[in-house]
Amino acid sequence: MSRAFDAVVLGSGVAGLCAATRLAEAGARVLVLEARPSGGGRATAFTDPRSGERVDNGQHALFGCYRDTFRFLERIGTRQLVRLEPRLSLDLVLPDGRLTRLAAPALPDWVPGAAHLAAAVLGWDQLDWADRWSVLRLAGPLRRAQATLRESDAALETHGHVRAGETVEQWLRRHGQRARLVDWLWEPLALAALNQPMQVAAAGPFLRVLAALLDGGPENAALALPVVPLDELYVTPSARYLAARGGELRYGAQARLMPGPDGRIHVQTRQDRWEAGLVVCAAPWHALPQTLGALAQGVPALMAVLSDAVATAASPIVTVNLWYDRPVLDGPVLGLPGRVFQWAFERRHLVGGATHVSLVSSGAADVLHQSNEALGALAATELATAVPAAAGATLSRTQTVREARATYSLAPGQPARPSTVTGVPGLFLAGDWIETGLPATIEGAAVSGHRAADAACAVLHARARQPG
Ligand SMILES: Cc1cc2nc3c(=O)[nH]c(=O)nc-3n(C[C@H](O)[C@H](O)[C@H](O)COP(=O)(O)OP(=O)(O)OC[C@H]3O[C@@H](n4cnc5c(N)ncnc54)[C@H](O)[C@@H]3O)c2cc1C
Incomplete structure (x- = not known):
């Protein structure tokens, strides 16, 4: 095996590429092995054969508070390919068909983010005063939760921010949130952020999402949308970044790890093998047994991680793409609370040349197994009922993308999420499912990637200081 690489990273999703480029930035030559024929994992793009x-x-929608994600994109030179709104502004069609906008007013930047959100809700013409008052009741709990943003769910419980086994819905009710606010604001936000119905998802991760959105300035709660397909945003640029620093991204290279000689890790693909001193495994939780199984034998800490990974449930997302003969939305995004497809994105407002509208159903367990025809018809009907321009347009085609394991379950009682450091010297874990305190998001993946890279860099530096 060649010793040309300082580190091997498994997986070319956000976590893997974040880790690899951070290592390369620190001077390491990095080999990324990706099992599939193309990169990006759960955040990727494909060519539609018909259009x-x-x-x-x-x-994928990002938020201004995605700090590690923006750091990653800055590193690879694509930060400008994400359009960040200056502050929260969302158009919604309520279940009864009313079009409304929830928008933070243009307050000075030094006014804290929480005040911007409060101002948005207080100024929302769809609410009465009791609704508005109820949102103010969250101010105290959220302020207190800020201090434990980076702590585990257990710490949130210990500090009394959430109760054992409490779901998002129970937490919102306990804090007096009124039905309209829950239905029109909190439920769609929780579904989008956690990819699970609020009756199922645990309160802790939602509390952290809220705290992160409200932390700092008004842009933290603002939407940030990529203006290029996802692979162009970070996969191709990462591959270029690595190649320029002596690294490589290799596709079709499903890797297995085994114990190697001299305390090194044996990395095996169908075609090649390497003995690596440093490995970052950024495969998703469900791919862990076949990736790490052999290496974990006799390492109790890693065996425990594997059995937790096997016991972790998944939650699906269904996307239906609709091709119309004309534009149907006034802006890039429209919220559709109370529907199966909760968000619509008109791609032409984001990506030049695109002519389709993407309808997204998060927490889609109930519809995952419906036929493509049924899902296409449901998405088109929901959009046409909410948006007159869609009702008047001709729909030429529908296309469905099912991601059965889009995210891991955040239901109370799910197995603990592992940390970056494993019981195996030189092996680090990354991925949105690592214990970052965040739900399964691009930002969770980016945080985990940076964390794994920093831990691996520390090992590299320590080895470089060793005599001989
Ligand atoms: C439809 C959908 C919509 C989403 N919307 C949003 C959103 O709006 N906002 C947001 O923040 N997040 C969103 N997410 C979540 C986000 O995409 C994920 O949290 C993130 O992409 C996970 O990145 P990752 O690198 O941890 O894992 P992955 O993207 O799963 O990457 C892991 C990679 O490892 C590879 N691999 C596995 N085993 C091996 C092996 N043995 N050897 C080599 N390679 C291996 C896989 O092929 C894969 O490419 C969405 C997810 C989906 C599916």
Whole structure:
């Protein structure tokens, strides 16, 4: 095996590429092995055979508070390919068909983010005063939760921010949130952020999402949408970044790890093998047994991680892409609370040349197994009922993307999430499912990637200081 690489990273999703480029930035030559024929994992794009358009495997929305994600994009030179709104502004069609906008007013930047959100809700003309008052009741709990943002769910319980086994819905009710606010604001936000119904998802991760959105300035709660297909945003640029620093991203290279000689790790693909001193495994939780199984034998800490990974449930997302003969939305995004498809994105407002609208159903367990025809018809009907321009347009085609394991379950009682450091010297874990305190998001993946890279860099530096 060649010793040309300082580190091997498994997986070319956000976590893997974040880790690899951070290591390369620190001077390491990095080999990334990706099992699939193309990169990006759960945040990727494909070419639609009929239209020739690049289509994301599901629309991804980022937020201004995605700090590690923006650091990653700055590193690879694509930060400008994400359009960040200056502050929160969302158009919604309520279940009864009313079009409304929830928007933070243009307050000075030094006014804290929480005040911007409070101002948005207080100024929302769809609420009465009791609704508005109820949102103010969250101010105290959220302020207190800020201090434990980076702590585990157990710490949130210990500090009394959430109760054992409490779901998002129970937490919102306990804090007096009124039905309209829950139905029109909190439920769609929780579904989008956690990819699970609020009756199922645990309160802790939601509390952290809220605290992160409200932390700092007004842009933290603002939407940030990529203006290129996802692979162009970070996969191709990462591959270029690595190649320029002596690294490589290799596709079709499903890797297995085994114990190697001299305390090194044996990395095996169908075609090649390497003995690596440093490995970052950024495969998703469900791929862990076949990736790490052999290495974990006799390492109790890693065996425990594997059995937790096997016991972790998944939650699906279904996306239906609709091709119309004309534009149907006034802006890039429209919220559709109370529907199966809760968000619509008109891609032409984001990506030049795209002519389709993407409808996203998060927490889609109930519809995952419906036929493509049924899902296409449901998405088109929901959009036409909410948006007159869609009702008047001709729908030429529908296309469905199912991601059965889009995210891991955040239901109370799920197995603990592992940390970056394993019981095996030189092996670090990354991925949105690592214990970052965040739900399964691009930002969770980016945080985990940076964390794994920093731990690996520390090992590299320590080895470099060793005599001989
Ligand atoms: C449809 C959809 C919509 C989403 N919307 C949003 C959103 O709006 N906002 C947001 O923040 N997040 C969203 N997410 C979540 C986000 O995409 C994920 O949290 C994130 O992409 C996970 O990145 P990752 O690198 O941890 O894992 P992955 O993307 O799963 O990457 C892991 C990679 O490892 C590879 N691999 C596995 N085993 C091996 C092996 N043995 N050897 C080599 N390679 C291996 C896999 O092929 C894969 O490419 C969405 C997810 C989906 C599916």
